[in-house]
Amino acid sequence: MLSQRIDNFIKSYVIVNLKTKNYEKTLNLLRRKNVVMWDINKVQDGISFKIYKKDLEKNKQFFHDININPVKKVGLMFKLNKLYMRLGFIAGAVLIIIYIFIFCSYAWDIRLMGNEQILETDIVKFLSENHIKTPIKIDKINNKQIEDLIYSNFKSIKFVEAHVEGINIVLHIREKKESDYIVNDTSPSSIISNKQAVIYKTVVKQGQLLVREGDVVGKGQLLVQGTKRDKDNVEQLVSSDATILGHTYYNLSFTEPKIHNIKKETGKTNNVFKLVFKDKSIKIFGNEKKYKNFDSVSKIIHIPIITDFFKISFEKIKNYEVDIIEQEISKEYAQNKLFINLYEKLVKVCNKNVKIDKKDRAGNGKNRRYSEFETIYRQDN
Amino acid sequence: MDMNRIRSKLADELEMPDNVMTNNFDIRIQGNRRVIIENHVGVLIYEHDIIHIKTKIHNVIIKGDKLKIGEITDFYIIVNGVINEIQIRE
DSSP, X not given: OHHHHHHHHHHOEEEEEEOOSOHHHHHHHHHHTTOOEEEEEEETTEEEEEEEHHXXXXXXXXXXXXXXXXXXXXXXXHHHHHHHHOHHHHHHHHXXXXXXXXXXXXXXXXXXXXXXXXXXXXXXXXXXXXXXXXXXXXXXXXXXXXXXXXXXXXXXXXXXXXXXXXXXXXXXXXXXXXXXXXXXOOXXXXXXXXXXXXXXXXXXXXXXXXXXXXXXXXXXXXXXXXXXXXXXXXXXXXXXXXXEEEXXXXXXXXXXXXXXXXXXXXXXXXXXXXXXXXXXXXXXXXXXXXXXXXXXXXXXXXXXXXXXXXXEEEEXXXXXXXXXXXXXXXXXXXXHHHHHHHHHHHHHHSOTTEEEEEEEEEOOOOSSOOOEEEEEEEEEO | OOHHHHHHHHHHHTTOOHHHHSSOOEEEEETTTEEEEESEEEEXXXXXXXXXXXXXXXXXXXXXXXXXXXXXXXXXXXXXXXXXXXXXXX
C-alpha cells in the first residue's frame, strides 16, 4: 500500500465532498467517465472521496455543474505549482546556490604565517605583480609556482610552503635570522651628555675624563674626550669608552578633578544600519538621534563577493542610552590614578638606558589637587 | 440457452477466463474484510451497513458493518469493512 500511496502522491490527488442524497448516481456517472475514485467515505450529508488531479482537470466543467469543489489538494504537482508561484523564492534559492558555488571555487585572501621582518603587504604586492592576486580560482593555483616565486625574490626567506586552506591561500614562512653582533667602531670619538644630570659614578676605559662625581652637567656637554697622550706626550685621537652615571630629577604634576562624570547604561538600545560604499555611508534604517546621551558600537559587515567586487558593505551601529551622573571620587582613588598616569608619563619620557631609582609621591591636600609626583632617575650615558 | 451461457461454455472449453468472454462478474472475497467485484455496472445503494452493486446480469448485495468503498473504477470495485453476508440476485 505504501507504493500505492507514493504513486498517488506523485500523480497528485484532490479530496472532494459531494453533498447530495443521490450520490450513488454521481458515482456511477463519474465511473462512466473513467474517473478513478478511492477512499469513498460516507459523511453526514453525502460522501467524500479522492480523485486524481488529471481527472479533475479533464472533467472540470462536469464537476462545476454538479457543484463539487476540492476540499484539499495533495501531491507533488501541487507542491511544484506552489513553488512555481513563488518565483522570488526559487530565484533566491538558485542565486544562493550559484553564490556558494562561486564563493567556494575562488581563493579570496592571502594569509602569511611566520613572517617577522617581511611585511605581508610586500609579498601580496609581489604576487599580484606576478598575476597571482585574489580572487583567484582555486583550480588555477599552483603552489609550487608561488613557492618558487617567493624563494627567487625574497632572499631572506629560508623556507616557504604554500597551500590552499578553505578559501584562503596560506603561506608558511621562515625567515633567515642574522645573529646579533656588535660592531666595534674604532674611529676617534668623544662622549657627551644627552640630558641634564648630576654625575655620581664614572668608569673610563679609554679617553680623557672631563667631569668629576658631583658635577652638574647640561645637555650636550662633553664628558669624555677622545684623546690619549703617548710616551712622547703627544696627543692622539682615540675612540672613547666609558660609563658615566648620573641622576636626573623630574618634577611632574598632574591634577585630577574631584567630580567625575560617570556614564550609566539605562538598558535601552537602538540599532542603525548603514550601507557603506567606499568611504561614503547611507543610512538604511534606524534613528541616530534617538537618545540624548549614548555610547555606540559599530560593526562592519562584509559580504563576500559583493564587498570584494563592488566595495559595498553594511555597517551596524548599536547605540546604548546612558545617563550621565556626577560622582565625587575618593582620595585614594585619585592618588592611585595619578600615580599610574604619572608613572606612564615617566616611562615615556625616559629612554631605554634609564633605570628608575626612586619614586616619591606627596599629597598636599588642596581642593582639586590630590597628589604630586616626584621621581629620581639614574641615567647612563 | 442464451448467448451468455454459450459464451461461458466456450470459455470453459478454450480454458479462458469466464469474464473475458461473458458478461458474468468476477467476485473475490478476502476473509470477511474485503470484496473485489470485477465487471460491475455501478452502485445502487451505498450505506454503512449495505452496499448494492449492479452487474450486467445480477445484483450483488453486500451486508455488514462499517462498509466502505475502497476504490471504484470502470472495471472493478473494492469494498472494505466487516462483511457478514453477500447475496446475488437476478
